[in-house]
Amino acid sequence: MADLGTAVEQCVRQHTRCLQPPCSDPGDLPDIELPRAKELSPIEARIRERHAIVHALLDQGHGIREIARELHMGGNTVRRSARAATPEELLGSRRQPRPSQLDPYKPYLDKRWVEGHTNAVHLHAELKELGYRGNYQTISNYLRPRRRRRIRVFGPAPPGLRQVTGWIMHHPDRLSESEGKRLAEVLTRCPELAAAHRLIRSFAEILSTRTGQHLKAWVVRARAEELPGVHSFAAGLEKDWDAVVQGLTSHWNSGPVEGRVNHIKMVKRQMFGRAKLPLLRKRGLLTAAR
Structure with missing residues (x-):
């Protein structure tokens, strides 16, 4: 999902003009x-x-x-x-x-x-x-x-690049009312970001429902849009296609292993350079036995 977030951020960066609301x-x-x-x-x-x-x-x-x-x-x-x-x-x-x-x-x-x-x-x-x-x-x-002078009324500051990226990546139900409204305004002004939002939501559905068999159709739709960032993400999926499809279909995954690795790295950082192998081994075994 980190790679997908990077792809979305690239799309938003290419359409930053859409973030600025028009002056009336x-x-x-x-x-x-x-x-x-x-x-x-x-x-x-x-x-x-x-x-x-x-x-x-x-x-x-x-x-x-x-x-x-x-x-x-x-x-x-x-x-x-x-x-x-x-x-x-x-x-x-x-x-x-x-x-x-x-x-x-x-x-x-x-x-x-x-x-x-x-x-x-x-x-x-x-x-x-x-x-x-x-x-x-x-x-x-x-x-x-x-001379009479007319002053342009400047509205609220436009949302930031990462802010809009976060809105697109989050499930709509997890956005506040104001965030959902501002995201809808941005998507209305920018068809490209609206297309990216639809692709993100459909990919999230494949991920949450473990329907990896629909991934091929998703890639086809992604390549049909003018979104270079999403194209790069799709190309990355195709490089390791079998593993990706398996990960989106089977309930077996490497999540627990990755979690243990991250925990060991955290323990090592906590010991401020004193994490030699014997001490690290003891701490790893003790925490694993809990």
Whole structure:
């Protein structure tokens, strides 16, 4: 079963994109309105925008670390925004913005914005014709707070590779309700993993019911799927076919022998290098006599 688990893990690794749940547009945050750009400096605009975004995500139940990771911000920065009830607490006693070359042209930009001209590149070209000597970035910074920003709502983290492998390998009855639901979502998004899940369940049935005569049909079905990991597992079965079929059919097996070997190895490890043959023999015989 260890080899089968490795084969399943290889299949899951090849389809890791299926583990990520799709984002749905209806879950987007509502548009965030910011104060008029002419009332704000670029720094103040960024602070207000950041405060609005952080509090919107906090209202949805996301944690500080999760928000920091998603927005590529420092944890302390997010905490300061979260603790501030209003943007003014973050702004404090900030000095007034310095005069800029754009100040005489701001009324013109306001007028053009109201008329529906929001492309900063085009507006920069228009201002240059009017005598503006500044750069494009100044115009872009002035207009940025006016734009509404839609924030992508990020859902829970996708399940891990080994987590999904464990779900597929376990019997459905041994999974919790949430695990079964998440596994079903993954299998719905990925037909290949759904096929792997069906093969695992049918192989487990052959193993538990000792119907080794059905193994040949199982191998045929496995090779019909586009699952290289399962193909490798099937090839391993075919290399020692008679022994595998016998092991899946007869109630006789080497389980007790393997158990004794593992027990002796454990005893040897417990003695921290002092397990010379005479002492190991005595301990082995004593435990076997129990």
